[in-house]
Amino acid sequence: MAKVFTVDEVKAHNKLDDNFIIVHGDVYNVTEFKNEHPGGKKILERVAGKDATVQFDKYHKLSVLEKYKGKLQVGSLEGKAPAAPAPTPKAEPPKPAPVAKSVASSSSAEPAATVSETYGDLIPYGDPAWYQSYHSPYYKASHAALRVEVREWIQSEIEPYVTEWDEARHVPEKIYQQMGQRGYLAGLLGVKYPVEYTDRRVTSVPAEEWDHFHELIVTDELSRTGSGGFVWSQIGGYGIGLPPVIRFGQPELKKRILPGLLNGEKRICLAITEPDAGSDVANLTCEAKLSEDGKHYIVNGEKKWITNGIWADYFTTAVRTGGPGMGGVSVLLIEKTSPGVSVRKMDCQGVWSSGTTYITFEDVKVPVDNLIGKENQGFKVIMTNFNHERLGIVIQCNRFSRVLYEESMKYANKRKTFGKKLVEHPVIRMKLAQMARQIEACHNWLENIVYQCEKMGTTESMLRLGGAIAGLKAQATTTFEFCAREAAQIFGGLAYSRGGQGAKVERLYRDVKAYMIPGGSLEIMEDLSIRQAMKVHQALGMKL
Numbered sequence: 001m002a003k004v005f006t007v008d009e010v011k012a013h014n015k016l017d018d019n020f021i022i023v024h025g026d027v028y029n030v031t032e033f034k035n036e037h038p039g040g041k042k043i044l045e046r047v048a049g050k051d052a053t054v055q056f057d058k059y060h061k062l063s064v065l066e067k068y069k070g071k072l073q074v075g076s077l078e079g080k081a082p083a084a085p086a087p088t089p090k091a092e093p094p095k096p097a098p099v100a101k102s103v104a105s106s107s108s109a110e111p112a113a114t115v116s117e118t119y120g121d122l123i124p125y126g127d128p129a130w131y132q133s134y135h136s137p138y139y140k141a142s143h144a145a146l147r148v149e150v151r152e153w154i155q156s157e158i159e160p161y162v163t164e165w166d167e168a169r170h171v172p173e174k175i176y177q178q179m180g181q182r183g184y185l186a187g188l189l190g191v192k193y194p195v196e197y198t199d200r201r202v203t204s205v206p207a208e209e210w211d212h213f214h215e216l217i218v219t220d221e222l223s224r225t226g227s228g229g230f231v232w233s234q235i236g237g238y239g240i241g242l243p244p245v246i247r248f249g250q251p252e253l254k255k256r257i258l259p260g261l262l263n264g265e266k267r268i269c270l271a272i273t274e275p276d277a278g279s280d281v282a283n284l285t286c287e288a289k290l291s292e293d294g295k296h297y298i299v300n301g302e303k304k305w306i307t308n309g310i311w312a313d314y315f316t317t318a319v320r321t322g323g324p325g326m327g328g329v330s331v332l333l334i335e336k337t338s339p340g341v342s343v344r345k346m347d348c349q350g351v352w353s354s355g356t357t358y359i360t361f362e363d364v365k366v367p368v369d370n371l372i373g374k375e376n377q378g379f380k381v382i383m384t385n386f387n388h389e390r391l392g393i394v395i396q397c398n399r400f401s402r403v404l405y406e407e408s409m410k411y412a413n414k415r416k417t418f419g420k421k422l423v424e425h426p427v428i429r430m431k432l433a434q435m436a437r438q439i440e441a442c443h444n445w446l447e448n449i450v451y452q453c454e455k456m457g458t459t460e461s462m463l464r465l466g467g468a469i470a471g472l473k474a475q476a477t478t479t480f481e482f483c484a485r486e487a488a489q490i491f492g493g494l495a496y497s498r499g500g501q502g503a504k505v506e507r508l509y510r511d512v513k514a515y516m517i518p519g520g521s522l523e524i525m526e527d528l529s530i531r532q533a534m535k536v537h538q539a540l541g542m543k544l
Contacts, residue, residue, distance in 0.1 A: 002073075003074060004078050005075050006078050007022075011050075013049050014047045016041060016362060019031045021051075021052040022043070022051040023048065024056075024078055025523075026073055026075070026233050029074045031351055033072060039059065041234075058414070061501055066156075078339070096361030108328055111273060117417055119131045119132075119144070119148070124436070126405065126441060128443055138451060139213060142206070142209050142214070144257070144395070150218055152299070153411075154221055154222065162225045163507075165353050166227055166353050170353055171229075171233040171353050175234065176267070177264040177265070184198040185261070187205075188215055190453075191246060192210065196218070197259055213450060216395055218446075219399075220399045221394055224403060227511075228350060228351040229353035231353050232325055232354035232514075233354050236269075236307040237270060237309070238268055240391050241268040242258075242316070243388055244270075244316050244381050245333060246258065247382050249372050250371070253367065261280050267308060268316060269306055269312040270316050271316065273518075274319075275302055277301050283324075283452065284319075286303065286320060290321075297370075298363055300361055302307050302361070303315075303358070304359075307351075308354065309355065310344075310357045312336060315336065316333055316383060327379070329379045330373040330374055331368050331382065333370040341359070342359070343357050343359050349513060350511035351511050383462065386520070387465060393448075393473055393476070395446065398479070399442050400508050401439045401442070401479050404486075404487040404508060405432065405436060405439060406532055407491075408490045409432060410492060411494075412428050425453050434486065435483045439483070446472060449472060452465055453465065455496040459519070463536065466532045467531070469537065470524075470526065471526070473519065473525050474529065477512075477525075479537065536540055
């Protein structure tokens with residue numbers, strides 16, 4: 001049981017070499033911390049034996065307390081109110097007895113149960129509307145339970161350390177392994193939960209209930225860390241490298257590699273982009289020629305800007321097996337241990353902990369059984385994968401925009417200029433309003449698209465939703481860029497220096513271009529959104 005202190009007892013520890021302070025009703029022994037404190041010893045000496053809550057809040061975020069609590073807290077102040085227990089989602093109400101439906105309405109599924117509990121900090125627009133007790137047709141009890149499960153894990157195991165991991169350009173492997181152990185990796189593939197390849201399960205969601213909205217929640221909550229590098233380190237390569245294998249890989253290949261990948265023991269990435277072929281996938285030049293005995297492809301070429309490539313065990317690789325254009329493209333699974341494969345880490349503007357990589361293939365022998373899909377039909381494999389990749393980018397961007405907005409709202413309510421809180425200045429409220437309206441518009445479009453993915457088959461969604469998802473990616477990335485710029489203006493100099501109160505804003509500003517360019521650049525997305533929509537609606541009978 002934690003020790004309880006009186007104010008007078010804390011006052012007795014008022015020297016630099018015997019220094020207790022009070023922050024938010026808890027008592028900390030910062031005597032040994034004096035050499036680590038970024039503001040120097042004198043600041044701690046000035047508050048020795050005192051309540052330092054005001055000074056702490058002025059210069060630090062609450063996540064700092066979470067990081068050092070276990071190390072420095074020695075008790076709590078007498079009379080401190082106990083923390084309120086986290087809300088638990090209500091059980092899903094029983095479904096009514098089935099009602100006979102006409103043929104015309106028989107394809108309509110029953111709407112999900114409304115989940116109306118509040119969750120989170122309740123900052124307006126700081127979370128999706130359904131977190132704040134607004135009614136939604138999309139979510140049920142298992143979604144609410146998953147939300148709690150993931151957020152608690154993120155807050156305790158990840159968020160306090162994200163900044164130092166970003167600076168180190170690496171996230172500890174144990175975090176990725178936990179993603180597998182907790183069953184999250186198996187649920188992030190845009191397909192039904194693959195129970196036949198893993199015994200790992202998500203605690204709060206039965207595997208048979210897993211849907212696209214559960215996947216949205218996991219990605220969204222991971223993104224609350226405010227680090228594209230962290231999110232990409234966990235799901236950047238995996239979420240785009242494994243879906244082609246699980247959809248188009250040969251049975252023996254899947255049986256051999258999927259268990260290790262789903263359990264977090266092995267890693268995979270997608271290798272498409274080349275030094276001279278980015279969004280123009282049809283003109284890639286990495287070559288794969290069939291060996292004389294017909295048992296192997298011999299691969300030569302380079303891949304560039306490959307997320308997680310430095311750590312990956314497998315590369316889902318686009319290669320040229322035929323003539324020019326999209327009709328000569330195939331996809332191979334190349335194993336990193338194969339002779340002739342070499343990787344080197346790239347240093348980029350943002351997403352520092354994502355492991356961006358340059359890969360070289362020199363006479364690499366790849367078994368023909370590692371062909372994903374059919375020879376010279378790899379372009380279909382790649383195009384099918386783009387919708388899932390771009391939706392992942394949208395989910396991340398939209399939550400990053402919320403993080404920037406939320407950080408700005410919190411800071412604007414405690415920072416004072418000219419005798420007023422920032423939020424009391426109309427120009428600051430205007431910035432917050434413009435951020436919020438774009439975030440909410442984007443999120444509502446996202447939920448609609450995810451619902452369509454849930455109801456449509458793979459082929460239908462690829463054909464009908466490709467243009468809409470491209471347009472949504474353009475919207476999400478421009479919203480992200482706008483919110484990063486406005487948040488930086490609200491934070492001022494704190495958003496220009498790394499670490500401290502503006503750490504998330506500074507970091508996310510660096511990450512913006514990593515989202516506007518990969519997965520199809522902004523300009524290509526905007527053009528594709530209209531071209532694809534015109535084709536689809538022409539087939540549907542559009543009248544101009």
